[in-house]
Amino acid sequence: MIELHRVWKIYSVGPVKVPALSDVSFRVGKGEFVTLCGPSGAGKTTLLRLLYRDDVPTEGEVEVLHQDVGSLTRVEVAALRRSIGIVFQDSKLLPGRTVYENVAFVLRVLGTPRREITGRVFDALRAVGLSARAQAYPAQLSAGEAQRAALARAIARKPLLLIADEPTGNLDEGMAAEVIEIVRDIWAGGATVLFATHQATLAATLKQRTLTIHSGRLVKDEG
Amino acid sequence: MFGFLLGEALRDLRRAGRVAISAILLITLSLAALGAFWLLSSNMSEAVTQFRERVKLVVYLRREPGTAEASALVDRVRTMPGVGAVRYVGKAEALGTLRQVLGKDAAVADTLPQNPLPASLEITPTAEGATLEGARALVTRLTALPETDEIGGGVEWMERFAQGQRLLWLFALGVGAVLAVAAILTVTTATTLVLHARRDEMEIMRLVGAPEHVVRLPLLLQGMMQGLLGAMLAIWVLVACYALIGPRIEPLVSETLGVARLTFLRPHNVISLMLAGTLLGGVGGWLARGRPEA
Numbered sequence: 001m002i003e004l005h006r007v008w009k010i011y012s013v014g015p016v017k018v019p020a021l022s023d024v025s026f027r028v029g030k031g032e033f034v035t036l037c038g039p040s041g042a043g044k045t046t047l048l049r050l051l052y053r054d055d056v057p058t059e060g061e062v063e064v065l066h067q068d069v070g071s072l073t074r075v076e077v078a079a080l081r082r083s084i085g086i087v088f089q090d091s092k093l094l095p096g097r098t099v100y101e102n103v104a105f106v107l108r109v110l111g112t113p114r115r116e117i118t119g120r121v122f123d124a125l126r127a128v129g130l131s132a133r134a135q136a137y138p139a140q141l142s143a144g145e146a147q148r149a150a151l152a153r154a155i156a157r158k159p160l161l162l163i164a165d166e167p168t169g170n171l172d173e174g175m176a177a178e179v180i181e182i183v184r185d186i187w188a189g190g191a192t193v194l195f196a197t198h199q200a201t202l203a204a205t206l207k208q209r210t211l212t213i214h215s216g217r218l219v220k221d222e223g
Numbered sequence: 224m225f226g227f228l229l230g231e232a233l234r235d236l237r238r239a240g241r242v243a244i245s246a247i248l249l250i251t252l253s254l255a256a257l258g259a260f261w262l263l264s265s266n267m268s269e270a271v272t273q274f275r276e277r278v279k280l281v282v283y284l285r286r287e288p289g290t291a292e293a294s295a296l297v298d299r300v301r302t303m304p305g306v307g308a309v310r311y312v313g314k315a316e317a318l319g320t321l322r323q324v325l326g327k328d329a330a331v332a333d334t335l336p337q338n339p340l341p342a343s344l345e346i347t348p349t350a351e352g353a354t355l356e357g358a359r360a361l362v363t364r365l366t367a368l369p370e371t372d373e374i375g376g377g378v379e380w381m382e383r384f385a386q387g388q389r390l391l392w393l394f395a396l397g398v399g400a401v402l403a404v405a406a407i408l409t410v411t412t413a414t415t416l417v418l419h420a421r422r423d424e425m426e427i428m429r430l431v432g433a434p435e436h437v438v439r440l441p442l443l444l445q446g447m448m449q450g451l452l453g454a455m456l457a458i459w460v461l462v463a464c465y466a467l468i469g470p471r472i473e474p475l476v477s478e479t480l481g482v483a484r485l486t487f488l489r490p491h492n493v494i495s496l497m498l499a500g501t502l503l504g505g506v507g508g509w510l511a512r513g514r515p516e517a
């Protein structure tokens with residue numbers, strides 16, 4: 001499903017070179033639930049962005065869904081992204097649109113038939129327990145609601161691979177647990193899940209395979 | 224899908240606000256100017272055509288021929304290229320016409336010792352015969368006739384009129400082009416603003432794997448909408464001007480140009496203007512499209 005081979009990512013900030021990822025290699029099989037754990041600045045977001053080709057590695061190969069991500073054309077990148085559901089760390093909800101519209105927007109953009117949209121949006125909102133807030137704008141949502149709205153948008157397309165970048169980022173324990181339950185349900189439905197968090201305790205309670213990164217290095221792969 | 228893209232484009236148009244409005248007004252201005260010249264020019268062509276139909280050459284004859292001789296001459300002239308109709312006018316008929324023209328002063332004609340008017344042939348040229356070259360060739364041929372004394376009438380002034388019309392068109396195209404460039408630039412600015420306001424949408428679209436044309440089409444469409452709106456406004460302005468000014472200048476026009484009624488643009492002209500507007504807006508939208516997305 002996912003394979004990284006000796007991946008380096010070095011950002012150049014002026015003359016300074018910042019290695020965000022150093023020689024990272026691992027594989028994730030189909031149907032796995034993998035937690036990506038590491039403190040702030042470890043390189044989690046950087047790693048995830050390589051998977052959907054939001055960025056390219058400085059060195060090394062990235063393979064996702066049996067495709068060498070580095071060699072894809074623009075059209076192929078779009079096709080790859082269509083099979084991946086992404087929850088962005090900064091949620092990227094469109095402020096001018098309601099929760100319903102935010103989820104529907106992505107479906108419409110990808111050419112989902114009109115008559116299917118309402119049903120699928122509400123299926124996704126029900127899955128994250130947000131049906132009642134469908135008409136709310138992002139600014140009117142609590143942090144937890146916003147995370148769940150972003151999650152709903154990612155799962156509405158029933159992706160093969162779900163990439164969630166700190167979906168529990170600024171939530172209290174109870175809310176975080178709720179979000180994790182939702183992600184688990186999606187995983188139980190057959191999706192492969194890659195879940196990033198900086199909370200080591202949270203990773204421990206998940207009792208799943210955990211990749212730990214520290215300053216851009218993969219230091220532990222256990223579970 | 225198209226409905227959705229159109230909806231997105233409309234949303235963008237609202238966001239571009241005042242700049243979009245000035246873009247629309249500039250397109251209105253340039254197309255209204257173009258349309259006004261078009262209107263003027265098509266009415267001038269109408270005048271030229273009507274003059275062509277009415278233009279006549281008069282061949283004054285050296286002496287009055289006998290009846291048989293006259294009809295033979297008419298037959299001979301009628302076969303010449305460029306000649307449509309030929310009518311023989313005898314000396315007596317010419318004098319009769321003069322009397323009619325003089326009206327109550329007709330008595331003056333009776334004081335003449337003898338009929339001074341020559342016999343003549345009134346020639347109506349065919350369409351080819353009424354052009355500048357056609358008329359020249361015809362005049363040469365008619366001058367060569369042994370019976371010809373002198374030739375009256377001509378088409379040169381009419382050609383000058385047509386030339387003026389062409390000049391007007393050139394001027395119109397120049398003014399139209401300058402305005403069109405301004406309009407395109409304004410649409411581009413408006414679209415760049417839209418692009419800025421829309422970058423969140425475009426980012427999310429790209430990140431979820433939307434095809435590039437879906438990402439970009441709304442921008443192009445909102446540009447085209449600006450153009451189409453501008454064109455429709457321009458046509459409305461032209462209709463209003465036609466309705467308001469037309470009746471006032473019609474008497475003047477019919478006196479000087481001989482055109483009884485001013486005609487408005489034909490449906491195909493109106494459609495051309497709308498297409499031109501849509502195209503202008505589309506080009507503006509397209510130009511902005513390549514700007515940095517970040």
Ligand SMILES: Nc1ncnc2c1ncn2[C@@H]1O[C@H](COP(=O)(O)OP(=O)(O)OP(=O)(O)O)[C@@H](O)[C@H]1O
Pocket residue numbers: 011012013018019020038039040041042043044045046047089198
């Ligand atoms: N576009 C960039 N340009 C320069 N440096 C960057 C860029 N993006 C990230 N970095 C650096 O790369 C390192 C890893 O950043 P990254 O965002 O991947 O961390 P993270 O593990 O996601 O952290 P967090 O838990 O805070 O989200 C950081 O030191 C960061 O400053």
Ligand SMILES: [Mg+2]
Pocket residue numbers: 044045046089165
């Ligand atoms: Mg991060």
